[in-house]
Amino acid sequence: MPVKHGLLALLSRGPATTYRLKKDFDLTTGRSWPLNTGQVSTTLRRLERDGLLERAAGASDDDSAEPWRLTDAGRDELARWWLSPVSRKHQGRDELMVKLALAVVVPDVDVTALVQRxxxxxxxxxxxxxxxxxxxxxxxxTARLVLDHHxxxxxxxxxxxxxxxGELARAGHGLPSPSAATPAERSEVNR
Known part of the structure; x- marks a missing residue:
């Protein structure tokens, strides 16, 4: 979940200060995705720049004690987000998956030890x-849902x-590196 949509969702309950939004976000996510105040502040200013929220009347740019509130455009963006399913198309960017994929083709990496750790x-x-x-x-x-997900x-x-x-055992840890294998060998390994 992008932080911006989390903040928009919290603001849909009513105006809130930067500090209150940070605290509510941390509580709502069971502190599993802690935000620092600077990250919240930067995101809020970006959302303001994009016309999705605004400061209370008379608030100065540097006064974090003044509440933020949604604009009509912010409510529309939040409604779009609620209606959109979460995409898992970028799961291939998972660091562990990439680390293991590289470990099987880079010499002198103990892949079994990496998996065990x-x-x-x-x-x-x-x-x-x-x-x-x-x-x-x-x-x-809220806490039950977040922790169950974890x-x-x-x-x-x-x-x-x-x-x-299991795959490592079947392969005998002898996978050729992609650059050293012929196309036929790469095809065989990928089956």
Missing amino acids: QRSAMQRLLHDVTRARRAVEPGDL IFTTEAELRWLDAVE
């Missing part, structure tokens, strides 16, 4: 998030790491 880190994260989820009050729907995505990454290990 990542698995250990993910298991610690899953333990921590599960413990945090158990501590959530029954009425705190649990499910961490479990999925652990399953993917198991699949990576």
Whole structure:
């Protein structure tokens, strides 16, 4: 979720100061995506520049205590965002996926050790998030949803790491580098 849409959504509840928006964003995301005040301030000024929000009447440019509010264009943008499904088309940019893809073609990288280190880190994260989820009050729907998402995505990454290990075992860790392999060999490896 772009930060800008998160801030627009929070402003749809009514005017709010930069500090209040930062605090509400952190609380709403279960502090899983903490923002710093500078990031919030910069995003708000960009949204103002784009005509999606405005300062309360009489507020100076530097006065962060004055509330921000949505413009009609901001409400329209937020409505478009609510109606649009989230695109997963850029998942290939995931750092771990790229790291592992490179590790299998770069000499002298212990891919199995890399997978094991990542698995250990993910298991610690899953333990921590599960413990945090158990501590959530029954009425705190926002925190439950956010933490459940973290649990499910961490479990999925652990399953993917198991699949990576299986592929590495079947390949015998002997994958040729893309530049050294012939087109037929590359085609065989990609099957």
